[in-house]
Amino acid sequence: MTTPNRTEAERQWLQQRLKRRAPTSTSSLISRQPRHAPIPLSFAQQRLWFLNQLEPESSAYLMSWAFHLHGTLQLPALEGGLRFLVQRHESLRTAFGMERDVPVQIISPEVPVPILFEDLQQQPATEQTQEVNRILHDEAHHPIDLMSGPLFRFRILKLGAEDHIFLVTLHHIISDGWSMGVFFRELATAYTALVDQAELSLPELSIQYADYAVWQRKYLQGDELERQLAYWREQLQAPVPTLSLPIDNPRPAIQTFRGAIVNFSLPPSLIKGIQTVSQSAQASIFMTLLTAFQILLQRLSGQDDVCVGIPSAGRTRQEIEPVMGFFINTLVIRANLANKPTFGELLAQVRRKCLDAYTNQDVPFEKLVEVLQPARAVNHPPFFQVLFNMRGYPKVR
Numbered sequence: 001m002t003t004p005n006r007t008e009a010e011r012q013w014l015q016q017r018l019k020r021r022a023p024t025s026t027s028s029l030i031s032r033q034p035r036h037a038p039i040p041l042s043f044a045q046q047r048l049w050f051l052n053q054l055e056p057e058s059s060a061y062l063m064s065w066a067f068h069l070h071g072t073l074q075l076p077a078l079e080g081g082l083r084f085l086v087q088r089h090e091s092l093r094t095a096f097g098m099e100r101d102v103p104v105q106i107i108s109p110e111v112p113v114p115i116l117f118e119d120l121q122q123q124p125a126t127e128q129t130q131e132v133n134r135i136l137h138d139e140a141h142h143p144i145d146l147m148s149g150p151l152f153r154f155r156i157l158k159l160g161a162e163d164h165i166f167l168v169t170l171h172h173i174i175s176d177g178w179s180m181g182v183f184f185r186e187l188a189t190a191y192t193a194l195v196d197q198a199e200l201s202l203p204e205l206s207i208q209y210a211d212y213a214v215w216q217r218k219y220l221q222g223d224e225l226e227r228q229l230a231y232w233r234e235q236l237q238a239p240v241p242t243l244s245l246p247i248d249n250p251r252p253a254i255q256t257f258r259g260a261i262v263n264f265s266l267p268p269s270l271i272k273g274i275q276t277v278s279q280s281a282q283a284s285i286f287m288t289l290l291t292a293f294q295i296l297l298q299r300l301s302g303q304d305d306v307c308v309g310i311p312s313a314g315r316t317r318q319e320i321e322p323v324m325g326f327f328i329n330t331l332v333i334r335a336n337l338a339n340k341p342t343f344g345e346l347l348a349q350v351r352r353k354c355l356d357a358y359t360n361q362d363v364p365f366e367k368l369v370e371v372l373q374p375a376r377a378v379n380h381p382p383f384f385q386v387l388f389n390m391r392g393y394p395k396v397r
Contacts, residue, residue: 028317030211030317030319031215032206032207032208032211033214033215038104039213040102040104040105040214041103041213042216042217042364043216043367044326044329044364045096047364047365047366048061052146056143059140059141059142059143061172062141062144062169062171062172063170063172063176064136064167065169065180066136066165066168067165068164068165069163069164069165069166070163074194074195075156076194077195078156078166078191079113079115080190080194081187081190081191081194082187084186084190084200085183085186085187085190086111086152088205089209089325090107090208090210091175091208091324091326092150092151092152093109093111094107094149094151094174095147096146096147097147111150113150113154115154115156117156118135118156118158120132120158121159121161128159132157136167140169146171153167153168154167154168154169155167168180168183172326174209174324174326175324175326176314176325176328177313177328178327179324179325179327182323186202189202205322206319208323209324209326212320212323220362220363220367225363228360229368229371231356231359231360232360232363232372235332236334236374236383239375240305240307240334240374240382241305241307242377243297243301243306243307244302251379252379253378255380274288274289277347281347281348281351282351283347284351286390287347287351287354288347289388290333290350290388291343293388294306294333294337295343295346298337304336304338305336307332307335307383308332308333308384308387308388309331309383309384309386310331310388310389311328311330312357313327313328316362329361330365332383332384333353333357335353368383369383
């Protein structure tokens with residue numbers, strides 16, 4: 001099982017922040033909030049809630065994972081581990097409803113944790129493969145009702161005596177890539193403890209996602225909001241051109257989520273060269289690759305003003321690092337290639353913009369759209385049409 005790391009750009013930003021040793025203000029502390037009052041959605045949750053209202057049958061924001069398990073599987077221990085995680089993380093017990101025409105989080109004290117078990121070991125190999133592929137497709141495309149909950153599904157496909165596929169599906173509104181790393185690490189810990197009949201103990205969570213959502217609404221307003229918005233106004237106030245790539249089919253009238261995956265590898269000599277360039281420029285590998293990617297987009301489009309989205313884990317405070325929830329944000333990196341900069345000059349520009357963007361990353365992307373009000377179209381997102389990401393996957397045992 002695997003879990004994503006921070007991007008290198010984020011790590012570099014954090015290192016610089018630690019060097020500055022900026023004191024933490026009282027207003028930035030996240031604390032436990034009472035549960036008797038309606039709990040608001042975070043800004044990111046609000047965006048997914050709105051999109052779900054527009055297309056309730058959409059599966060675009062499902063996170064579906066499949067793991068091939070080899071060896072003896074103790075199903076009671078797996079079930080116990082999953083129950084432990086659901087009880088530990090409020091986000092896994094959260095559904096969504098309306099309170100005075102405003103969406104709110106509804107956290108249940110307990111929710112059932114069913115595991116759908118299907119025995120396929122009697123099927124011939126070819127039929128078994130076809131059935132597994134069908135189930136994987138159906139699981140990834142079957143929508144989840146945000147109002148009824150639970151917003152997760154667990155499924156075991158038994159292929160042989162010591163051969164299983166474990167399917168995990170969650171709605172993005174309660175999770176993100178970092179959260180899944182937390183999920184699988186803690187599940188492995190819980191499963192091992194239950195198999196060994198050992199004490200199951202993890203450090204108590206100081207806060208839950210609902211506490212973060214309440215804090216975010218209070219923190220991101222007034223002077224702090226205006227300070228960060230000022231940066232984004234400066235970056236995005238000039239009209240942002242739609243990226244015009246030489247595609248083989250016309251852009252559809254309404255945005256779809258049909259796509260494909262192309263896999264390729266970079267030769268070791270190129271990777272070594274990228275590392276050397278990055279070190280000499282005091283940039284991360286992420287920044288160097290992003291710079292090269294923006295040059296590629298400029299050459300393909302013929303445009304000198306290139307905007308690319310990059311993801312931010314949003315885990316800027318230590319207390320939220322072990323919490324499951326939807327923290328991820330999207331930042332816009334706008335490169336100016338008008339004066340034909342050298343690669344080194346453009347890398348310095350991109351490096352500076354990445355670090356500045358992370359310094360102002362608390363403003364959710366949906367808040368930028370709301371405040372800056374860019375021209376909108378139903379066939380492409382505002383500000384950028386291409387997203388660049390780089391993730392590491394250390395193994396979790």
